[in-house]
Amino acid sequence: GEDVEQSLFLSVREGDSSVINCTYTDSSSTYLYWYKQEPGAGLQLLTYIFSNMDMKQDQRLTVLLNKKDKHLSLRIADTQTGDSAIYFCAETDTDKLIFGTGTRLQVFP
């Protein structure tokens, strides 16, 4: 079955870069996603990458995809305190969206 794994916690200093990693199992996913969850709220789409791409950059966000290793990463440049949240990667099965365990990013001054 599908399985999407992430490390649970990441702590970084304000201004540094953050890298959140994800491994997935379903190689047929058309898109892979990163969602952000702020405290007490639902998830919101942060960015996504099409499965035939290796990299996507969107302002401070860089998504890297290694299809051979089924590894996805999200890099946040110049991390700010407002970036503190839980980040979920997600893959799509044919008819459903499967989320990872989530990585709690804590940014300290």
Next chain:
Amino acid sequence: NAGVTQTPKFQVLKTGQSMTLQCAQDMNHNSMYWYRQDPGMGLRLIYYSASEGTTDKGEVPNGYNVSRLNKREFSLRLESAAPSQTSVYFCASTQVMNTEAFFGQGTRLTVV
């Protein structure tokens, strides 16, 4: 534009009680989902509805039932609540599969 609306936001149930979580979306989306979120386990899919009139089991369907009442509404029912169902429940919708998912604010359910 409300997006995805869930009710209630909080609920406490006694073991064995039943209740229905309501979800409605106003974006004319075809697909709707129910997830539960537990610490260290991420979001797990309970049930989903790919289109009006269809429902399918997700990863953790036991103890739950769903109804896709119409295109807008997708409810989740707990017939006999158990402490293991203490969780935060999220409803989500997508236009079609493989597109951006929009989430409700969540329902925090405690079963004592």
